[in-house]
Amino acid sequence: METNVVFLQDVQEAYAQLLDLSLVLVDLDGNEVTDVSNFNALTKLFHTEWGHNQQYLTLVESMKSLDKSSIIDNRMGIKLVVSPILVQNKPSYYLLSGYMLEESTREHIRQYAKLHFPELKGFSEALDEIPELTEAEKAEKLNKINTLKQVIEAHLSAQKNNQSINQSFSFLHKSLEGLQKGTATASAFIEELYHQDENIDFIGLAIEKEDSCFMVDSVFGPNTEFLIDHSFVLGEGFLGHTLAALQVKFWEDVSQDPRITFFYRSGLRPKSLFCLPIFQESKVIGLLFGGSTKETLRKVDCLQSLTMHASFLSTLVTSNYLKENNQNQLLELTTFNEVFRVMTTVKDIKRVLYILVDMSINTMRGPFSCIVYRPIKHQSKIDIVSRGLTSSEINEFGYDVAVRAFSGSSSDYDLKQPLKRKTSWGVDVFELPLFFNDQLYGVLAVGLTTQHELSKYQAFLSSLAVAGSISIHLCQQQNGAGADDSIIDLLYEVMKQQNNDQHEQALKIKNHVSEFTSYLNDGNYQSLKKICGLIFFEKSLLENYLSDREMLAILTDYEQLIVQKKATRKDSEILRLVSYFVMNKEEPSVIHDLSEIRAELKEQFQAFLNQQAVVETVISLNERPVQIEETPPSKEVHSSVLKEKLNLSSREIEVLNQLMQGFNNREIASNLFISEHTVKNHITHIFQKLNVGDRAQAIAMIYKLGYVPS
Structure with a gap:
């Protein structure tokens, strides 16, 4: 503005001499932009008494409605011209021009000032220097003031335009630099x-x-x-x-x-x-x-x-x-490699299903994720693992998928291609077959929202389904039937015929052992899974029929534990722990009675009982499903695994469990009664401690450590 002021001051000085008036330019806040030009005696007197910022501001405020030069009276009736200066059509300054007297008003003003402003010394003499003007003379001065107004406006508008252009180019230059650096x-x-x-x-x-x-x-x-x-x-x-x-x-x-x-x-x-x-x-x-x-x-x-x-x-x-x-493709590739590596090392099919459900719901952030799986040994039964579906939705949707995929009654279902459909309650769902080596193992179904762009996620989900299919295939190969399997199946059938209650308990023991060892994920427990339900038979009988010495060794150590002797095998401890739990009406508190079992293993079993938040369902292909086995989520999740291995705080573990259930940051904040900003901080710390870059990698890492989220 310094260059502008010099020019404006020069022009103002010239017009002040031409008009024989005092001139000054003030801004909207009442500050003088230029020095007063043509100081005569009256101007000096007024400026000394009233020429401060507040007086100017009061005048400017009262003139805001003006859109052209106007002649007004000051407090004594002396005339001055107020001219709004428009820059880009907006009032930005005011030009004040004065003073003038109308014909035959000098004496009246003199008497008025003497009566009302006696403090103005020298006013009468200064007033004599101001000429009285005719209407024509006032009009002529007003025209010249308007010319000055136009000169000032043109100059300031040009300067404003140049400034805007310079700012614009500077802004674009800065933005281009940001674009080149990748920061824009x-x-x-x-x-x-x-x-x-x-x-x-x-x-x-x-x-x-x-x-x-x-x-x-x-x-x-x-x-x-x-x-x-x-x-x-x-x-x-x-x-x-x-x-x-x-x-x-x-x-x-x-x-x-x-x-x-x-x-x-x-x-x-x-x-x-x-x-x-x-x-x-x-x-x-x-x-x-x-x-x-x-x-x-x-x-x-x-x-x-x-x-x-x-x-x-x-x-x-x-x-x-x-x-x-490009970043998403690289991240998806990195995440997929990590997930595939974890899943192909998992030895239990149900654990693979958990990983698929958690990975898919966290990738899509959709309303639900579900797997409909048909076990190779029980072709008439269907297992369902899901997050986000109610019991009735699981029954209805799971049955529909199972019939279309496995009954052979649906001619429009391509077993090798993903399919987008709608559920009966109106939610879009993306179904991906778990297909490998000409065998359909199941269907991964992921719920979509209206904001989902499926094309962005389809490649990743398809790759995830392929990884899951391979993992299931590997698990089934590892769990293939051995020489003793037919004998074990026969013994289970004999137990069912002779003592059905005992058979029910045996099945519960077998189920808990399978799930708990999958939860531990720290070794091969195939022999334990096969023998665990046969503890109700005499050991001598089993020795006559079974050739697997590993299974018999587990039973020998198990019998030692019954008489409260320390065991040498972890699998025997697991069998004692699970069987005692089942035989005591599955009451969690009873596990603390087992002094012969290591405290660490009991803590892990307690954590396992608390963590089952994923709904598991078994339905029959021969009839509509009516029963769902579901373990309600515990209010308090045991977290010794994460605390010991990752140094996560209790709050970070709470956030992690919410994150792995598919909740977004806002939902986690609401569920835990904390701010969304705090949630972001916790997730950042969790990712740092796990050394991962996103949710999908975090899930893979957690399962790799052997922890199943609640």
Whole structure:
């Protein structure tokens, strides 16, 4: 402004001499921008008494409605001219020109001042120097003042334009540097645009989320926060109309247009509105929009720089999209490699199913994930593992998938291809067959939301299903039938015929052993899984029929534990722990009675009992399912594994369990009664301690450590 002041002062001095008036330029806050020109006696007197900031500000405030030069009276009736200086059509300064007397008013003013302003010494003499002007003379001076006003406005507007252009180029240069360094973001660019132009009251960016559907990604300005995440389709309202037309649009006054409802719903009431499409090559991928809420914008002033900025924004959005896409592909590949490595080392099929469910629901953040699995030994039964479904939904949906996949009654079900369908309650679901070596093992079904872009996740989910299929195949090979299997099956059948209650207990023991050893994930417990249900038979009988010495050794050590002698085998301890639990009505507290069992193993078994939050269901293909076996989640999750191995705090473990159940940050904050910011901090610390980069890698790592989340 220093160069401007020198020029303005020179012009003001020249016009002051030409007009024989005192002149000064003040800003909107009442501060003098120029020094007073042509100080005469009266001006000096008034300036000494009243020429301070507050007096100027009072005058300026009373003149805000002026849009042209006007002659006004000061408190004594002496005339001065107030001229608003418009810069880019907005009052920015005021030019004050004085003083003048009307014909035959000098004596009246002298007497008035003597009576009401006796403190003004020398006023009478100073008044004599001011000439009385005719109407014609006043009009002539007013015309010359208007000429000066136009000169000042032209100069300041040119300076403002140059400043705006320089700022714009500086802004673009800075943004280009950010683009080259990879630090520029569309949101930061939009925010800077908002601060660049004082005439714009709001500005935002909408990005295409699905085919012909766009969503407000970022927006800045008062009362704009409710616009975030609002969506519209091609052709809908002002924004959709611009995208359909593929042209820059400007509306000078939209206040009465019914299409403005999109903004009104969010509490924003635009007066002027502009919309500029954002392109990726020839395809429209977004929209830059904004406007004013107080004053009408001029199309030329508004669109001149915004068109250039929209072009840069197209480049920025495209660049960020390609960068994000490459990063996502790399992350998916890294995560898949980790998941595949973990799953192919797991020796238990049910554990593989847990991993598939947790991985898929955390990747998609959808409403549910579910696996419908048919065990190789029991072709008429179907196992279901799920998160996010109610009991009735599991029965209905699981039965529908099972019939289509395994009964052979559905001709439209391709066993080798993923399929997108709808559930009976209206939720989209993506079904992926678990197919390997010409064998269909099951179906992975992942619920979708309306915001999901399936194309982004399909490749990863398909790869996950392939990894799961291979893992199931490997598990079934490892668990293949041995020489003693037929004898063991026969003994179970004999037990069922002779003592059904005992047979039921044996099945419970077998089930708990299978699940607990899967939970431990620290060794091969195949011999234990086979022999555990036969503890009700005499050992001598089993020695006559079974050739597997490993199984017999487990029973020998088990008998030692019954008489409260220390065991040498962990699998025997597990058998004693589980069988005692089952025989005492599955009451968790009884496990503390077993002094012969190591405290660490009892703690692990207690943790296992607490962790079963995943719903498991068995249904029959021959009839509609009516019964669901479900273990309700415990209110307190045992966490010794994570505390010892990862040094996680109790709160971090709570957050981790919520995260692995598929909850987003907002839901976790609500469930744990903490802020969303605190949740983000906890997740950051968890990822650092696990040395992972995202949720999917965290899940893989947790399962690798042998921990099943609650």
